Structures are given as C-alpha cells and as structure tokens.
Amino acid sequence: MTDALTISDLVVEFDDFRAVDGVSLSVREGESFGLVGESGSGKSTVLRAVAGLAPITAGTIAVGGETLGRTRSKDFYRRVQMVFQDPYGSLHPRHTIDRALAEPLAVHGIGDAEQRIVKALEEVGLGTGFRFRYPHQLSGGQRQRVAIARALILEPKVLLLDEPTSALDASVQAEVLNLLEEVRRKRGLTYILVSHDLAVVTHMCERLLVMQHGKPVELLTSADLAARRIETPYTRELMVASEGFKRGA
Template sequence: MTALSLKDLSISYGDTRITHGVNIDIAEGESFALVGESGSGKSTVLKAIAGLAPQWAGSISAFGKPRSHGIDGHFARACQMVFQDPYGSLHPRKTVDATLTEPLAIHGVGDRNARVETAMTSVGLDRKFRFRFPHQLSGGQRQRVAIARALVLQPKILLLDEPTSALDVSVQAEILNLLKRLRREQNLTFLMVTHNLPVVSFLCDRVAVMRHGRIVEIADVAALKKGELQDPYSRELIELSADHAD
C-alpha cells in the first residue's frame, strides 16, 4: 500500500516557485530519502507535507486520504515531523512532560500519562528525564525527546529533516540506530531529507535526487552504494560526498 503520495507538487513562497511538479510514491514501511544541494527544495517538500508551507498546488495524500491546505488534524495524526535542530525545536520553558503532553491535548487524546511513558521508553529515555527542561539534557537526549514528541500521536509516517546533522558525530550513530529500530518495531514509513549519503545508505531503501526544485532521478539505494546513479548531477553528488569523506 502507498503510505505517502505527492502528485505534481509545486510549492511557492510568494511569487517565488520553489519546487516544480514533484511526484513521489512511498510504500508503507519504506524509508525514502530526498537529497540535493542546499536550496534544491527538499526541506520545502517536507514543510508542505507538514502544513508549514501552505502555498502549494498538486496533491499530497497519506494512505489515500488527501491533505487539505489548512490545519489538518486527521493528517497530523498520520504524519509527524522531526526537525533538524533539537535545540530550536523544543520550547526552552517546557518540561519533557509538557512537550509530550501538548500534542495529546491538542488532538483530544486520552490516557496521556501512559502514552507519554510509552513514547519515552520507545526512544530510550529514562523516566527521570520526564520533568526536566531542554537545557538539562544533552543534544542526543533532546533529539530523542523530539522523536518521542513525533511518535506520541502514534503516526505511521515520520518526516525527518536532517535529523542528525546538528548532533556530535558520536551521537549521530545512536540516533540513526534508534530510528532504524523504531521503523522496524512500529512499521513506520520515513521520508528523510539529508545531504549525507552514508546516512541514506544506512537508513533508506530508495533515494530521490533534487536539483533546482525538480527531481532528476529516483533510484534504489543499492545503485547509490554501487555508484551507479544515472543522472550527471546525481553522480556529481556521489563524488562530492566521497571527497568530503576523504
């Protein structure tokens, strides 16, 4: 079954067109990556899906149900986003408990105490952190809170915007392993934006390469690992990634 479908998605900010006719179908349980240089439009795609870039044309649907342009509570229950910066995405004056309880209150979900504890356990956070503030947590712990916040509504789709890029290298592997485990245990579908091709190779099944707001190639990650992407720009990205690794 198709979990997330984008058809002819064109996104604008004012008079400026950011993406042009993006078409993606992501299967249930699949992990799909969007890659490309800064400004290619990949993060804008996530924002449109999440309702943070409301000026778009085309269609966005989750499990066959279309997303409206405004606030869409039903869609939000199915699809949640984890942001790049765990320092900026958590309110500094809200405890972990308040951060995790807020989405449940907004959507009128009961059994909040149990749901908060389950979400914390699923991301490997001890209950002693429940009433701490963000400044009392490490970067990795903050990102675990951000992931728990996304999971507390029990969505089936996670949008991941560079989920490890703001973390120390030693912590990045922990979060990637956590995401891989969560996907397996909860049958989650991922759409991840990243510039890090080794992360794509580790976590994803397929990859779409974006340039100037357009998708130039969609390929299996096996082709990425073998260096067999077809588009010249895709091959250029692989070469740049290899240079940085050196």
C-alpha cells in the first residue's frame, strides 16, 4: 500500500532560525497520525510545509508517492486540505457560510454547488439554516464545523489538522473530535493532527511523533503512550504536564 504522506529529512528555516530540523515520518492511507510537542516545537510548521505555507529548506515531502515541488498544484488542494486552529480567523467575516463553502468549488471548477453545500453542512451536523449566516452569528464550535465542511467539500484524501479544538470550550472539543473521527471512518480519510494535548492525540491517533525544538524526539503508538511505554524524559515530562493540567482544571 502507498503511504498517504512521506516526509524525509525535512528542514524549514526562517532567516537564521531553524524551525524544523531533520524530521522524517510516513503516514499510511487511512491512518490518523499525531504530531505532539510544546509551543515552538515545530509541529505546526511541519503541517504548513506540507500545505505549501512554509518554505522547505531541505528534505522532501511526498503525497501518494508523488514528491511535491516548491509550489502546490490545484490537484494537490483537491487531495489535501487543512483545518486551522482559529475557526474565526480562517473564515472571512463578511462572507456568508454559503459563500465560504461555494468558493473552493468555484476555484476548482466543480459544479453542483447547491447539492454539495447542503450535503457538507449536514455531514458536520449543521442544517441548511446556517447557509446564509455570517461567522459572527455562529458559536466557536459551529464555526469550526463550517471550517471542516469547507475542507471536506472538495472530497480530499488527507486532512491536515492544526490544533483543531484548542480554541474551543472543553465541552465543545469532544463534539468536534468525535465528528472528525466519524468523518474519517466514513470517508476513509488520512489525518495528520497537531496538538499539544496528549489526551487528544491518544484518543484520535494510532501513532504519534513527539517533537522538541524542531527535532523528532520519539515515535510512539497511542497504546505505548497509554501504557506509559515511554523512552525519553521529554515525552514523560509532557505526559506529566498534561495530566497535571487536567487535575488542576
């Protein structure tokens, strides 16, 4: 089986700062793979490099066995879509939800917009009553559902999820994570999920890569993490910090 995504010796630099330093990983088709680490670990930069939003200084990225060039083609964005951390910032405040969902279809020359928009809203648990509302008229959880619908409307194979629930209330986070898991199962999607929350990654992902200062630290399965089969002190510290935060919350 072809890997959905392969990253080899990836380096990303901004001026003199090395944000990602020698990261390699492979994600199987239909797998949910996590990137974990504290703020500044480079995990989101890896996603942005895949999406073509961060410069690749060295190394290669391949999607479906095809090595990506410096720029991303339209076909790439049909296959790979990204959901950002801030659902308000990623939606145009003066565009209705209908327009936000119609825009990618127009860009890619896909017809049948009416039916696709209705289907996309239903798939993420929003009715057609949301079509002509504006982002400020929606809750944070509803906005993130719209962002997910916009990513799904092109029927991609891979979703890049950058902290998709960290800007949401705790009560809403579980709903959105369950929605993402349901969609992945139904569509057979591949996920690459970035999170600082080990509990989220353990719940959502089969495997995860722990990162620190732009470098890979440890590759684990979620079963390893749950059973505390951890080899590095840094991963252990992350786990303790995550648990301590939950107890005090």
